[in-house]
Amino acid sequence: MSFLSFNHHKDVPLDKDPGTRFLPWLIAFMVYLAALSVVATAIMQSVSARWERGVSDTLTVQVPPGDSVKQDQTQIAGVLKILRAHPAVVLAEPIARSHVVSLLEPWLGNSRALDNMPLPHLIDVSLRSGMDVDGQQLVDAMNKVAPGATMDDHRVWLDRLIRMSQTLEWGAYIVLSLIGFASIGTVFFVTKTGLAIHQDVIEVLHLIGAQDTYIARQFAEHALNLGLRGGLLGLAAAGPTFAGFGYLYRQIDSALLPDIDIGLWQWVAVMGLPIVAAAMGYLTARVAVLRTLHKMV
Amino acid sequence: MVIVKLENVGLRYGVGPEVLRDVSLTLEEGAFHFLTGPSGAGKSSLLKLMYLAHRPTRGLISLFGSDIATTERDTLPALRRQVGVVFQEFRLLDHMSTFDNVALPMRVANVHEKDIRKHVTELLTWVGLKDHMSARPSTLSGGQQQRVALARAVITRPRLLLADEPTGNVDDKLAVRLLHLLEELNKLGTTIVMATHNEGLVRQFGHPRICIEDGRVEQMGPLRPAARRSNVRMEGKVT
Numbered sequence: 001m002s003f004l005s006f007n008h009h010k011d012v013p014l015d016k017d018p019g020t021r022f023l024p025w026l027i028a029f030m031v032y033l034a035a036l037s038v039v040a041t042a043i044m045q046s047v048s049a050r051w052e053r054g055v056s057d058t059l060t061v062q063v064p065p066g067d068s069v070k071q072d073q074t075q076i077a078g079v080l081k082i083l084r085a086h087p088a089v090v091l092a093e094p095i096a097r098s099h100v101v102s103l104l105e106p107w108l109g110n111s112r113a114l115d116n117m118p119l120p121h122l123i124d125v126s127l128r129s130g131m132d133v134d135g136q137q138l139v140d141a142m143n144k145v146a147p148g149a150t151m152d153d154h155r156v157w158l159d160r161l162i163r164m165s166q167t168l169e170w171g172a173y174i175v176l177s178l179i180g181f182a183s184i185g186t187v188f189f190v191t192k193t194g195l196a197i198h199q200d201v202i203e204v205l206h207l208i209g210a211q212d213t214y215i216a217r218q219f220a221e222h223a224l225n226l227g228l229r230g231g232l233l234g235l236a237a238a239g240p241t242f243a244g245f246g247y248l249y250r251q252i253d254s255a256l257l258p259d260i261d262i263g264l265w266q267w268v269a270v271m272g273l274p275i276v277a278a279a280m281g282y283l284t285a286r287v288a289v290l291r292t293l294h295k296m297v
Numbered sequence: 298m299v300i301v302k303l304e305n306v307g308l309r310y311g312v313g314p315e316v317l318r319d320v321s322l323t324l325e326e327g328a329f330h331f332l333t334g335p336s337g338a339g340k341s342s343l344l345k346l347m348y349l350a351h352r353p354t355r356g357l358i359s360l361f362g363s364d365i366a367t368t369e370r371d372t373l374p375a376l377r378r379q380v381g382v383v384f385q386e387f388r389l390l391d392h393m394s395t396f397d398n399v400a401l402p403m404r405v406a407n408v409h410e411k412d413i414r415k416h417v418t419e420l421l422t423w424v425g426l427k428d429h430m431s432a433r434p435s436t437l438s439g440g441q442q443q444r445v446a447l448a449r450a451v452i453t454r455p456r457l458l459l460a461d462e463p464t465g466n467v468d469d470k471l472a473v474r475l476l477h478l479l480e481e482l483n484k485l486g487t488t489i490v491m492a493t494h495n496e497g498l499v500r501q502f503g504h505p506r507i508c509i510e511d512g513r514v515e516q517m518g519p520l521r522p523a524a525r526r527s528n529v530r531m532e533g534k535v536t
Contacts, residue, residue, distance in 0.1 A: 011390070011401065200388070201390055203388075204388050208449075209375070209380075297352050297373070
């Protein structure tokens with residue numbers, strides 16, 4: 001049974017070919033993998049965008065501990081004054097020592113051991129979005145009131161994370177391309193097999209004056225049908241997989257995995273995969289048939 | 298008008314010997330020729346050249362005034378649609394009904410389905426296969442298949458009809474009847490070349506001959522003055 005009904009006579013009996021039976025399943029598997037790749041790419045884009053947004057407008061200033069509490073207070077006040085006077089700074093607030101200690105606990109043990117340890121003073125700085133800060137100039141100014149003060153814009157580890165995320169994203173693109181090539185190759189060879197099986201019919205059609213496009217259209221529409229059928233099957237299988245992964249993702253309690261925000265167009269791309277598979281099948285079959293028929297007189 | 302012209306045509310398959318050598322012949326519009334010669338002489342090869350299944354190894358072929366060697370490939374289907382072919386081995390499509398087999402050339406030519414139904418039904422009635430329109434060719438007898446093949450070849454009323462042993466599998470009575478159908482077509486302007494071994498028919502219908510032997514061709518006159526018309530009555534008319 002044809003999925004799509006075209007108002008043309010089917011002179012070539014392609015419905016009974018072996019390829020007709022296995023091609024939809026193969027296309028379904030390809031579309032399933034493609035859907036996973038598209039969603040993986042979307043997740044990578046979403047995660048790296050969120051990481052970037054989350055830390056690109058913040059700085060952490062570190063003031064080394066001085067000889068006395070008074071000296072520390074003077075240095076922190078001086079640094080805060082410089083920071084708050086800067087046009088790019090929205091907020092500059094010292095982080096309480098108790099909070100710093102709690103951050104170090106996983107590595108250095110319980111807080112009692114840390115009580116007498118000279119810890120640097122940290123200042124959390126929020127920046128106006130999109131405004132550039134001349135880091136070196138700011139550090140130089142802070143060093144005049146607090147020698148040894150440093151500034152961390154989180155770039156180093158953020159860059160690594162983003163690079164990793166981009167690598168995975170490119171990996172997904174490569175997988176997607178390979179799926180595309182594999183699908184095109186499969187349809188091409190199934191079509192060539194169909195041409196070989198129905199050589200007698202094609203010769204008769206050719207000799208009674210059928211244009212190459214008349215014969216190619218029959219193969220192309222058949223491939224479009226199978227592609228669409230397989231594509232919808234693959235998409236139907238991908239749905240529960242997405243739901244399962246989504247459930248598992250929500251179970252992971254980690255600050256490194258932000259909420260995923262997959263855009264409308266990315267969902268449109270996933271939903272459009274059966275149409276892409278069908279169109280690819282149509283074009284591949286058409287090209288395969290036309291190339292073969294062109295060798296005939 | 299010259300329908301087919303061959304000049305010094307040679308044909309060989311692969312690296313084998315030439316099956317046709319220095320063939321030159323001209324078929325005028327409205328001509329009816331028998332193509333005769335022993336088995337393996339090259340009758341089918343000559344017909345294949347005429348219905349553009351092969352290109353000649355050498356020489357020139359012109360069909361309806363178009364030099365085949367210089368004709369664009371995209372134009373060849375339009376030329377083929379003006380040629381009706383009855384293949385020696387019928388070449389009916391077994392997955393289709395008799396009706397669809399005969400309708401095929403019209404569908405390829407994009408004729409309206411209503412016209413197809415009318416003309417195919419009429420023609421199948423004339424060749425006595427009205428009751429077998431839904432039958433698959435494989436369920437028909439050799440003679441019935443022959444008639445389906447002939448009906449498919451003439452359904453579009455081609456300018457040139459090439460028939461390779463169209464009466465080979467039918468009894469004499471039906472053979473004569475099929476010849477009458479071809480003559481009717483011929484009167485309507487179709488140029489006909491019919492390959493046959495049936496010397497009786499060649500004598501009875503008295504059309505000029507193209508004799509082929511050992512790959513060489515000679516255009517000759519009728520075998521004998523026509524002892525025309527048997528007592529087989531024509532029924533219906535060619536569409």
